Amino acid sequence: MGMGKMLEIKDITVQYGNNFPTLEHFGLSMKKGEIVGVVGESGSGKTTVIRAVLGALPGAGKVTSGDILFEGDSLLAYSKEEWRKLRGTAISMIFQDCGGTLNPMRKIGSQFVEYIRTHSQMGKKEAWELGREMLAKMRLPDGENVMNSYPHQLSGGMRQRVGIAIAMTFQPKLLLADEPTSALDVTTQAQIVRQMMELREQNDTGIIIVTHNLGVAAYMSDWLVVMQHGKAVDQGTRDDVLNHPTSEYTRSLLDAVPEMEGMRFVS
Ligand SMILES: Nc1ncnc2c1ncn2[C@@H]1O[C@H](COP(=O)(O)OP(=O)(O)OP(=O)(O)O)[C@@H](O)[C@H]1O
Numbered sequence: 001m002g003m004g005k006m007l008e009i010k011d012i013t014v015q016y017g018n019n020f021p022t023l024e025h026f027g028l029s030m031k032k033g034e035i036v037g038v039v040g041e042s043g044s045g046k047t048t049v050i051r052a053v054l055g056a057l058p059g060a061g062k063v064t065s066g067d068i069l070f071e072g073d074s075l076l077a078y079s080k081e082e083w084r085k086l087r088g089t090a091i092s093m094i095f096q097d098c099g100g101t102l103n104p105m106r107k108i109g110s111q112f113v114e115y116i117r118t119h120s121q122m123g124k125k126e127a128w129e130l131g132r133e134m135l136a137k138m139r140l141p142d143g144e145n146v147m148n149s150y151p152h153q154l155s156g157g158m159r160q161r162v163g164i165a166i167a168m169t170f171q172p173k174l175l176l177a178d179e180p181t182s183a184l185d186v187t188t189q190a191q192i193v194r195q196m197m198e199l200r201e202q203n204d205t206g207i208i209i210v211t212h213n214l215g216v217a218a219y220m221s222d223w224l225v226v227m228q229h230g231k232a233v234d235q236g237t238r239d240d241v242l243n244h245p246t247s248e249y250t251r252s253l254l255d256a257v258p259e260m261e262g263m264r265f266v267s
């Protein structure tokens, strides 16, 4: 069973308060180093899936049935202390335009150093060096300058690279990315997509990328999940879903994706 499985979402239901389920009978099984793309319309439950995995459902959100296993352990049984150790290290997350990660009032360097020191015993100087090294890995030229900048002084693409650099600091086994490229222009979007794929090549990082952009998901992913109204209406290997979609909804999404350079890639 669990052999090679890094993450197993087993038939979960998620409810916010007493409302009817937002997510119903949702399952996903993911191997180390795999890239999973989750697509679907607004409100279909994409963010809910990754927040459930991160143990960070907003408001009254709760997994009311099923289980989520990470390397064989139930995340639903994790204590606050266990989560504190796991989140930001083995499992980390990046958001759209880093809105959820970066504080606009503080310089990148001080935020990066604080993040590193929350998750390690490192001294300030050492943490600063590691931060700069991570920025260089994300191909941000002049890391020192970036460290000394406020978020608004950077372009959207640079901010997103900073967010990914921070999230990759402790070489997570699983990176959860919620619309990481949606706020970016097409060229920058393509660069970030390629860099995320390099992370997998270099560190064997498993990635769940949530996007409304089927072209991006199809380009990056080994495994595709198409969601509608809180359910996975199609799920399988990328080729399987693209070539043999079972739902009308997936077919309509595919019809809307233009062909570019022999590759389906939506702007
Ligand atoms: N904090 C919350 N409180 C109550 N209900 C919520 C909350 N967050 C989400 N929901 C419910 O869950 C549904 C799915 O939301 P979710 O954010 O997972 O969708 P999504 O697919 O990520 O949409 P989008 O593409 O717009 O980001 C929403 O339509 C809403 O009914």
Ligand SMILES: [Mg+2]
Residues within 6 Å of the ligand: 046, 047, 048, 178
């Ligand atoms: Mg969302």
